[in-house]
Amino acid sequence: MSATHTVQVNVCSLAEMGKRFSKAWNQAAAGEQVDETNVTFLDVQTMLDTLSPRRLDLLRHVRQYGASNVRELALALARDYKNVHQDVAVLEATGLLIRDGRKLSAPWDELQANVSLLPPLRPLPVS
16 A cells, blocks of 8 residues: 655644744754655635635646646646636645646645644734
């Protein structure tokens, strides 16, 4: 049985993201293997906008079939090229879609979402 490739999608503060990064950095510095991928959003609405149903369909299609380029992907999804191009740009910027030249891939078997209920830390006012 092969390992499942999972990306953790987090909604949390920059401080929480920094803690996760520091922990992974320290593990790597200690010679431990760090095999995790995280994508962090600072608010739920941005995550929901980024992971819209159409974009999730696009990720599923690319995961299953791959795509040689955006035009091929738009044709396969029966969607407008311009809209698919925009969706690809957003998903690529977040790291959920990977581009190698023109070829697109989504190497994740699943996305796991974590939403922090802790309030974001507010910086202290500077006097």
